Amino acid sequence: MSAAAVRVEDVSMDYETPGGRVRALDGISLEVSAGESLSIVGPSGCGKSTLLGLIGALDVPTAGRVRIGEDEVSGLGERERAALRRGVCGFVFQADNLHPFLTVVENVGFQLALHGADGGAERCVELLVRLGLADELGKLPDQLSGGQRQRVAVARALIHRPAVILADEPTGALDAGNSERVIDLVIAVGGEIGATLVMVTHDPEAAARMDRTVTLRDGRLTTAGVIAHAR
Amino acid sequence: MSAVSEGSLLRVDDVSKTYRNGALETRVLREVSFALARGETTSLVGVSGSGKSTLIAVLAGLLTPDSGRVDFDGADLGGLAERGRAALRAERIGVALQAGNLIPFLTARENVQLAMDFGGRDRATSADERLDELGLADRRHHLPSRLSGGEAQRVALAMALANDPDLLLADEVVGELDSATAEQVLDVVFDAWRERGLTVLLVTHSRELAQRTQRQLRLADGRVYTA
Numbered sequence: 001m002s003a004a005a006v007r008v009e010d011v012s013m014d015y016e017t018p019g020g021r022v023r024a025l026d027g028i029s030l031e032v033s034a035g036e037s038l039s040i041v042g043p044s045g046c047g048k049s050t051l052l053g054l055i056g057a058l059d060v061p062t063a064g065r066v067r068i069g070e071d072e073v074s075g076l077g078e079r080e081r082a083a084l085r086r087g088v089c090g091f092v093f094q095a096d097n098l099h100p101f102l103t104v105v106e107n108v109g110f111q112l113a114l115h116g117a118d119g120g121a122e123r124c125v126e127l128l129v130r131l132g133l134a135d136e137l138g139k140l141p142d143q144l145s146g147g148q149r150q151r152v153a154v155a156r157a158l159i160h161r162p163a164v165i166l167a168d169e170p171t172g173a174l175d176a177g178n179s180e181r182v183i184d185l186v187i188a189v190g191g192e193i194g195a196t197l198v199m200v201t202h203d204p205e206a207a208a209r210m211d212r213t214v215t216l217r218d219g220r221l222t223t224a225g226v227i228a229h230a231r
Numbered sequence: 232m233s234a235v236s237e238g239s240l241l242r243v244d245d246v247s248k249t250y251r252n253g254a255l256e257t258r259v260l261r262e263v264s265f266a267l268a269r270g271e272t273t274s275l276v277g278v279s280g281s282g283k284s285t286l287i288a289v290l291a292g293l294l295t296p297d298s299g300r301v302d303f304d305g306a307d308l309g310g311l312a313e314r315g316r317a318a319l320r321a322e323r324i325g326v327a328l329q330a331g332n333l334i335p336f337l338t339a340r341e342n343v344q345l346a347m348d349f350g351g352r353d354r355a356t357s358a359d360e361r362l363d364e365l366g367l368a369d370r371r372h373h374l375p376s377r378l379s380g381g382e383a384q385r386v387a388l389a390m391a392l393a394n395d396p397d398l399l400l401a402d403e404v405v406g407e408l409d410s411a412t413a414e415q416v417l418d419v420v421f422d423a424w425r426e427r428g429l430t431v432l433l434v435t436h437s438r439e440l441a442q443r444t445q446r447q448l449r450l451a452d453g454r455v456y457t458a
Contacts (some may be wrong), residue, residue: 058336058374078372082338091336099332099345101293101320103313106349113348138313140293 004067005164005196006032006055011064011074013050013219024050025061026219034163037187037197039207042216048200049168051216055198056089056166057081068164090157090195092186094169096149098141098156104128105137108155120159127155131185147178154182158189165190167199171206183209239266240398240430241290243455246299248285259285260296261453267398272424272431274441276458277450283434286450287402290432291326292316304397321349325391325399332387333375339386340371343393350394361389365419381412388419398430399423405440417443 013025025047032038040048053059054066057073060081066073068088073081085091090111098107105124112120128137131151141149150170157165167186171179183206190197199210207213208229215222248260259282267273277283288294290301292308293316301308303324308316320326333342343358356364362371365385375383384404391399401420405413421443423429433444441447447458 056336058376078338082341082372085336086341089336093335097334099334101291101317101326101332102349103317106317110345110348113345140313142293 004031005034005036005069006030006198007065007067008051008055009065009067011051011054011061011066013047013054013059014062024219025054028064028216028219028221030214030221032196032198034196035191035194036212037190037199037210039210039213040198040200040216041202041204041207041213044202046216047219048216052166052168052198052200056091056164057085087160088163090160090162090165092150092153092157092165092167092170094172096141096153098149098152100141103138103140104133104144104152107141107152108159111156111159124155124159127159127189128152130189131155132181147174147181150174150178150182151185154185154189158186158193158195161193162195165195165197167197167201169201169203170199171201171203176205179203179206238269240269240304241267241432242302243290244300244302246286246289246296246301247453248282248289248294248296258453260289262299263450263453263455264299265448265455267430267432269397269430270424270428271446272421272433272444273446273448274433274435274444275448275450275455276435276438276441278436281450282453283450284402286455287326287400287432287434291320291324291400293320322394323397325394325396327384327388327391327399327401327404332390333383335375338372338374339367339378339382339389342375342386343389346390346393356395358389358393361393362386365389366415379412381408381415384408384412384416385419388416392419392423392429395427396429398432400432400434402434403436404433406436413440 008028008030011025011028015022015024028051040051042048054061060074071084108124109120125137133148133151136144136148171182174182187209201207212228244264246260246263250257250259275283289296303319339362340358343361347358359371362368367382367385370378370382405416408416420431424431435441449456449458
């Protein structure tokens with residue numbers, strides 16, 4: 001009964017390279033329901049990150065359509081897409097991309113500041129404490145472990161209660177214990193805010209934590225690769 | 232060399248920093264002392280691995296030295312809490328790094344806006360105007376991945392200059408750019424110096440580039456010398 005939060009319709013994506021035109025995605029169609037979690041797996045270079053970038057309105061496809069909720073992303077200009085991303089999307093990448101000169105609280109708080117929201121500090125602190133970072137609030141990224149840094153990145157992705165969380169290899173740089181903790185937190189906090197989660201991963205354990213998995217190979221979805229996970 | 236200057240904005244006195252990794256000790260900074268005069272441009276030349284980036288981090292209050300002190304406009308950075316140092320960085324010290332520190336999912340404008348949001352100062356200039364000044368008017372809504380190296384570096388400078396800082400610490404900001412693009416980026420730095428009386432420390436490995444500043448310092452073996 002739930003409405004599609006993300007709809008990808010017959011999407012293809014070409015890149016110009018010095019060696020000529022390369023088709024990164026070829027006729028992809030998929031839907032993710034509101035509140036559902038989906039993992040995208042497949043070998044390196046199969047187009048996973050390209051697909052995630054299209055779903056997150058970071059880019060537009062060469063052909064086909066991408067919708068987030070009611071918005072057709074593929075029809076928007078750069079400026080409109082930026083506004084959509086700010087309001088609707090939360091991103092977690094393999095590299096945490098924390099700003100080295102901002103404290104933990106500030107690195108999370110800027111997401112709210114970009115919305116013009118005042119008084120976000122309390123919300124930031126509350127979420128960071130929830131993510132086990134109570135003792136790190138005033139620290140700079142360099143003073144944190146890799147696992148702690150990635151949890152800060154998770155807080156930054158979730159603080160503005162996005163409708164869609166887009167995660168690209170969020171555990172790629174972490175050991176098993178920290179990976180599990182990051183995935184636990186994304187699922188728990190994402191679930192509380194009712195967010196839809198789309199995650200690209202190489203990690204079979206992380207993929208199995210999602211409601212559903214699709215497999216990409218050479219820019220196409222493999223029919224055998226759709227797995228619904230028992231919960 | 233003990234630098235004592237009445238008009239100095241930044242003073243570094245006997246600063247030492249040693250990195251320890253197990254039994255291995257690397258003395259990166261050895262009793263470094265110098266001062267930056269208000270409104271002056273200074274270059275700091277050193278080969279890679281000479282401790283330039285460590286020194287920048289100490290000057291920006293990002294790293295605490297083992298001994299010695301750094302005064303910014305009369306205030307001892309070591310005596311400030313992290314929050315105070317963060318406020319100083321946000322409002323009065325602009326730091327621009329080689330690779331920039333652009334957030335990959337934010338546009339050029341959003342990245343500059345982010346820097347502005349952390350400064351408490353009233354600003355006459357908006358993020359868009361700041362980008363326009365740097366010749367990036369048609370790049371406002373581009374993501375970092377869609378910018379050329381020179382454009383990304385100019386956005387990083389726009390961030391460093393976003394809150395009209397008194398001091399700009401520029402760490403190899405043209406290190407990886409071709410000479411024409413490097414020239415464009417340097418123009419941004421020197422224009423800001425001329426127009427706003429900015430104090431500039433330009434860290435570089437290039438002696439040629441260093442000649443463009445009023446004063447030259449050299450960092451070698453953890454010590455700073457007047458070039």
